[in-house]
Amino acid sequence: MIRLIGYFFGIGAFLLLGAAAAVAIYLGAITKDLPDYEVLANYAPPVTTRFHAGNGALMAEYARERRLYLPIQAIPDRVKAAFISAEDKNFYQHPGIDVTGLARAIAVNLQNFGSGRRPVGASTITQQVAKNFLLSSDQTLDRKIKEAILSFRIEQAYSKDRILELYLNEIFFGLNSYGIAGAALTYFDKSVTELTIAETAYLAALPKGPANYHPFRKVDAAIERRNWVIDRMVENGYVTKADGEEAKKQPLGVTPRRGGAHLFASDFFAEEVRRQIIQKYGDKALYEGGLSVRTSLDPRLQVAARKALQDGLLNYDERRGFHGPVKTIEIGGDWGEPLSKIPALSDVPEWKLAVVLSVNEEGAEIGIQPDKEASGKIVPERVTGHIAAENMQWAYRSAGGKRKTAKSPEGVFGPGDVVYVEALEKAGEYRLRQPPKVQGGLVAMDPHTGRVLAMVGGFSYGQSEFNRATQAMRQPGSAFKPFVYAAALDNGYTPASVILDAPIEIVAGGQVWRPENYGGGSAGPSTLRLGIEKSRNLMTVRLANDLGMNIVAEYAERFGIYDKMAPLLAMSLGSGETTVLRLVSAYAVIANGGKQIKPSLIDRIQDRYGKTIFRHEDRACENCNAGDWAEQQEPELIDNREQVLDPMTSYQITSMMEGVVVRGTAAGKIKLDRPVAGKTGTTNDEKDAWFVGYTPDLVAGLYLGFDDPAPLGRGSTGGGLSAPIFNAFMQKAVEGTRPGKFVVPEGMSLIPVNRKTGMAAVEGEPDTIIEAFKPGTGPADTFSVIGDLDEYAPPEEILRTSPQANQAVTSGSNGLF
Numbered sequence: 081m082i083r084l085i086g087y088f089f090g091i092g093a094f095l096l097l098g099a100a101a102a103v104a105i106y107l108g109a110i111t112k113d114l115p116d117y118e119v120l121a122n123y124a125p126p127v128t129t130r131f132h133a134g135n136g137a138l139m140a141e142y143a144r145e146r147r148l149y150l151p152i153q154a155i156p157d158r159v160k161a162a163f164i165s166a167e168d169k170n171f172y173q174h175p176g177i178d179v180t181g182l183a184r185a186i187a188v189n190l191q192n193f194g195s196g197r198r199p200v201g202a203s204t205i206t207q208q209v210a211k212n213f214l215l216s217s218d219q220t221l222d223r224k225i226k227e228a229i230l231s232f233r234i235e236q237a238y239s240k241d242r243i244l245e246l247y248l249n250e251i252f253f254g255l256n257s258y259g260i261a262g263a264a265l266t267y268f269d270k271s272v273t274e275l276t277i278a279e280t281a282y283l284a285a286l287p288k289g290p291a292n293y294h295p296f297r298k299v300d301a302a303i304e305r306r307n308w309v310i311d312r313m314v315e316n317g318y319v320t321k322a323d324g325e326e327a328k329k330q331p332l333g334v335t336p337r338r339g340g341a342h343l344f345a346s347d348f349f350a351e352e353v354r355r356q357i358i359q360k361y362g363d364k365a366l367y368e369g370g371l372s373v374r375t376s377l378d379p380r381l382q383v384a385a386r387k388a389l390q391d392g393l394l395n396y397d398e399r400r401g402f403h404g405p406v407k408t409i410e411i412g413g414d415w416g417e418p419l420s421k422i423p424a425l426s427d428v429p430e431w432k433l434a435v436v437l438s439v440n441e442e443g444a445e446i447g448i449q450p451d452k453e454a455s456g457k458i459v460p461e462r463v464t465g466h467i468a469a470e471n472m473q474w475a476y477r478s479a480g481g482k483r484k485t486a487k488s489p490e491g492v493f494g495p496g497d498v499v500y501v502e503a504l505e506k507a508g509e510y511r512l513r514q515p516p517k518v519q520g521g522l523v524a525m526d527p528h529t530g531r532v533l534a535m536v537g538g539f540s541y542g543q544s545e546f547n548r549a550t551q552a553m554r555q556p557g558s559a560f561k562p563f564v565y566a567a568a569l570d571n572g573y574t575p576a577s578v579i580l581d582a583p584i585e586i587v588a589g590g591q592v593w594r595p596e597n598y599g600g601g602s603a604g605p606s607t608l609r610l611g612i613e614k615s616r617n618l619m620t621v622r623l624a625n626d627l628g629m630n631i632v633a634e635y636a637e638r639f640g641i642y643d644k645m646a647p648l649l650a651m652s653l654g655s656g657e658t659t660v661l662r663l664v665s666a667y668a669v670i671a672n673g674g675k676q677i678k679p680s681l682i683d684r685i686q687d688r689y690g691k692t693i694f695r696h697e698d699r700a701c702e703n704c705n706a707g708d709w710a711e712q713q714e715p716e717l718i719d720n721r722e723q724v725l726d727p728m729t730s731y732q733i734t735s736m737m738e739g740v741v742v743r744g745t746a747a748g749k750i751k752l753d754r755p756v757a758g759k760t761g762t763t764n765d766e767k768d769a770w771f772v773g774y775t776p777d778l779v780a781g782l783y784l785g786f787d788d789p790a791p792l793g794r795g796s797t798g799g800g801l802s803a804p805i806f807n808a809f810m811q812k813a814v815e816g817t818r819p820g821k822f823v824v825p826e827g828m829s830l831i832p833v834n835r836k837t838g839m840a841a842v843e844g845e846p847d848t849i850i851e852a853f854k855p856g857t858g859p860a861d862t863f864s865v866i867g868d869l870d871e872y873a874p875p876e877e878i879l880r881t882s883p884q885a886n887q888a889v890t891s892g893s894n895g896l897f
Contacts, residue, residue: 120213120238123246125149127370127688128262131353133377134533134683139343140350144367148261149688150272152245159260159272160244161318162284166309168205169316172240176206176231205247206231208287212250253283254290255336267295269337277319277327281309282334295334302332345386347427347541349377349534352550353681360694370688375681376531376696381524384812385534389522389782390428392805393539396784396792397516401477401485405497411435416450420458422498424449426542431513434465436497441488443468446501446510465510467501472512515539518792521548521660522782522805524813527668527774530677531696532661534780546787553657554783558598558615558745559761559770559798560641560654562733563666565612565620567635568627569729575609575736575851576838576859579619579626580867586621586649595621595653598762598797605865607838609851612736613744615760617653622867624652638724639666654761663772664781670733671757671774673825674725727825728854734822735852737773746771749803752810754819760798765791771802776820778813780806829853837863 128143152160164171170178203211210230234243249259257266263283264272275283285293285305293302307328314324343350353375357366365371409418415435424433434446448463469489476486486492492512493499501510516539524534537547546552569575581603586593597617603610611619624632629647636645641658645651665679678696685694703715737757741750745760750773758773767789772781784801785792792801824830832841833851840859841848851859 118237120209120234120246123213124688125250125258126368129357129366129369129371129373131350131373131375133343133346133375133379134531135379136374137343137379139346139375139377140354141342142354142366143256143262145258146256146262146266147249147258148265149249149259149370150245150261152241152248154272155245155248155260156273156275158277158318159275159280159283160248161316162280162309162313163244163248163260163287164205165312165316165318166281166284167208167287169312171205171244174204174206176204176233176235177228178204203227204231206234206243209243209247209250210234213246251287252290253286254294266337267334269335276330277310277313277323278306278330279333281313281327282306282332284309295332299332306332343377343379343382345382345427345536346377346379348537348547348549349375349382349532349681351541351545352535352537352547356682357685372686372690373682374684374686376526376533376683377535377681378533381534381813382536385522385524385536385780385809388805388809388812389520389536390539391808392784392801393516393518393520394513396518396796396801397514398474400793402475402492403514403517405436405493405499406433407498408496409435409498411437411447411496414462415447416458416462419447419449419498420452422449424542425500425515425540428540428542431500431502432510433498434501434510436493436495436499437464438495439489439493441469441490443472444489444493446499448501465501465503465508467510467512471504471510475512475514515543517786518784519544519548519787520782520784520802520805521550521552522780522809523549523660523664524778524780524809525664525668525679527671527677527777527779528675529697530665530668530679531683532679532681533778535661535681544787548783548787549660551659552787553659554768554785554789555654555657555763556641556663556770556783557654557761557763557768557798558617559663559759559772559781560636560652560656561612561615561620562670562737562759563635563639563641564624564627564632564652565608565736566670566725566729566733567632568608568623569732570635570726571627571631573608573623573627574838574853574857574859575607575732576833576853577608578605578838578860578863578865579608579611579622580604580865581606581611581616581619582867584618584621586625588649593650595650605837605863605867607833607835609736609739609849610835612733612759613739615740615745620652621649624649626866639669641666654763660781660783663770664779667772667774667781668779669724670730671776671779672730673727674723674730675719676722676724726854728828728852731822731825731828732852732854738822739849741773745797745799746773746803747799749799750807750810752807752814754814755822756810757822758803758806760803762797762799766793766796767791769796769801770798771806773806773810775810775814776822777817778810780809780813782806824852827855829855829858831858833859839863 125147126145127147127149128141130138131140133139168178170180207227210227214230215226252258253263255266257263260283261272264270264275267283268275268279282302292298293305295302310324310327313319314321353373354366357373407422409415419433419435422433425431433449437445437447444467446465446467448465450462451459453459472489472492475492478485500513502513503510519538521538522536523532525532535549537549538544583602584595595617598615602618606616606619629649632652633645633647636642641662642656645656661679665677668677669675680696682694683696684692686692699717699719701715701717734757737759738755740746740759741756746758750756750758754775756773756775758771761770768783768785769792770783782802782805830850830852832848833839834841834845835847835849838859
């Protein structure tokens with residue numbers, strides 16, 4: 081018997097050694113291909129890029145995986161407790177594998193064997209980190225063993241807090257959100273520090289299977305799982321029983337956060353910044369790099385710019401009549417259902433879609449498009465309203481019609497027609513609206529830094545994402561003229577130089593070009609000031625011809641209006657194409673005294689670690705970070721920007737454009753409590769209407785026009801259409817700010833001259849203006865005209881008021897006219 085026992089013991093020992101050897105070989109083979117767990121030390125997951133306005137407000141977020149990385153110290157204890165209770169209550173005690181939990185799971189699975197129930201898992205948080213970071217999700221024995229081995233190694237290499245930090249920042253929560261910080265924002269639009277017990281427990285319930293606990297499609301299952309987590313938190317002592325019972329009574333309260341732009345009216349601005357980031361750093365950096373982008377956007381100015389441009393576009397559009405309904409639907413049954421399926425303008429919350437229920441001579445009864453809950457379900461209540469006849473009279477004229485085509489609301493639309501409406505102050509009353517077909521772009525900028533403070537690329541981003549402030553290439557027309565005059569003032573001319581305003585023919589390539597003044601006619605010899613104030617085309621062409629178009633082209637390129645400008649005379653009238661942003665940037669150079677600027681929508685970019693990788697402000701400040709004061713001079717911020725225009729020339733052209741606002745083509749349109757200079761622009765056939773202007777501290781410009789260029793209508797000028805929009809914006813923009821003044825550069829002489837002749841005015845002489853002259857220049861002693869006077873008879877008024885002019889013309893003593 082003893083020999084038999086020894087025999088069996090030897091066989092058993094041999095088999096045990098063989099099994100141990102087999103296990104060792106198997107584990108050796110598995111561990112040979114294990115991934116390197118040390119990569120966890122350099123964990124850098126895809127993180128959300130965030131755009132902020134100039135005041136720090138969150139403007140937009142971009143990510144393939146919505147994740148914000150939080151160090152473990154920034155995650156509240158309650159949040160950590162919820163996930164430990166839900167996933168691994170012995171997390172801080174086990175060495176990577178929870179043997180007790182594993183045994184319990186095996187027992188439960190054996191008990192449920194054959195019942196069809198899903199097997200219970202026993203993976204610890206450490207094991208989930210090993211799987212999520214280093215392994216696949218394959219349900220195989222090999223993978224589970226690898227997971228266990230890696231868990232032991234991870235526990236030996238990293239602290240428990242580091243492992244929990246990796247876990248909470250990596251896990252998927254559904255709705256494209258990753259990590260606890262991203263999930264808190266996505267589901268509740270809150271930071272993790274603001275989460276309630278119920279909200280925390282729901283988020284802790286999601287990693288098990290986000291689709292199984294969807295907040296809208298699986299509400300009951302979601303609440304059941306959330307309450308289970310709350311019970312575990314109570315059981316483990318993290319939450320009192322009373323607080324737990326109160327938390328279980330709460331609804332889920334999920335309010336999904338939308339992507340894209342978050343700051344009102346910032347859609348066009350955010351999209352332009354997005355394009356620039358991709359161009360500068362690439363697609364991956366934007367959607368995975370976790371960049372923090374501080375933009376130059378001023379939210380107050382942005383809202384003002386949006387309203388001013390929208391109001392201007394609507395005023396123009398409604399004067400042209402009604403375009404017709406958005407759509408027509410059946411209203412026999414529940415009109416709310418088909419109406420809810422029609423997309424509205426997402427970024428014009430003041431407007432609602434409505435269906436006409438009935439209409440008579442006094443107005444129309446309408447049904448308002450139902451709102452949608454966060455789950456996407458239509459709110460069951462139906463809201464109705466009324467459009468009075470006086471609130472839709474503009475629509476009596478059909479678009480494009482020359483006369484009124486309807487005498488009452490009955491001739492405008494009928495039951496079933498879907499239209500836009502805007503609520504009035506009186507409850508239940510609405511005004512008829514329609515998205516305009518005319519479009520435009522507006523940019524506001526700090527002239528001293530080039531920071532773009534506001535940008536509107538059209539009536540509505542929801543209507544069209546095309547940014548007309550940066551992408552639309554349009555002819556600036558007469559808004560280009562200040563740069564022709566600036567080139568002249570920089571090259572020997574003065575504001576009092578006289579140019580002939582009379583018909584001219586230009587022959588080139590066998591073709592004859594006969595430019596005309598807007599509205600026809602001519603004024604004869606006139607000063608440069610009068611030429612820009614009244615926007616005289618004939619004077620500008622003569623000036624450009626006398627100056628030389630090569631010089632004009634060089635200035636246009638120097639100011640950044642064009643990359644390469646053809647030196648053709650027609651270009652002096654703004655026949656080339658540029659963008660609003662470029663033209664506003666060029667005006668900013670004049671406004672700041674001739675210093676070159678780099679227009680920028682971005683102030684600073686930081687990477688995910690907070691390191692600044694881009695800064696718009698590139699001026700150097702030596703000794704700004706001195707350790708202590710040793711009676712040294714205060715550090716000076718050196719402005720090393722290129723001087724692209726003489727400061728004296730800048731003041732002269734500014735003074736002349738002040739005249740545009742006071743006496744010229746924008747007279748009566750601009751009403752501000754401070755000095756303002758600007759220029760109107762109207763292209764051939766009134767296809768584009770411009771105004772660009774500035775105060776000492778703010779420059780803004782805009783245009784109106786159809787995307788497919790077409791005439792705006794006779795009389796649709798920059799002064800009539802665009803200047804009032806500029807005025808509406810600037811009145812809001814400068815509200816509450818101290819008025820500044822345009823500073824006269826030291827050394828300039830202010831001399832009274834005759835407005836018509838440009839010659840020095842004697843005391844008491846009528847029609848006198850104070851003109852600024854550079855050192856060594858001044859009013860002409862004799863009446864001299866740039867142009868050909870052979871066929872021109874000067875007005876008697878000039879001869880009568882200027883003996884010198886009379887002598888020059890009658891004797892022909894001045895040979896160059």
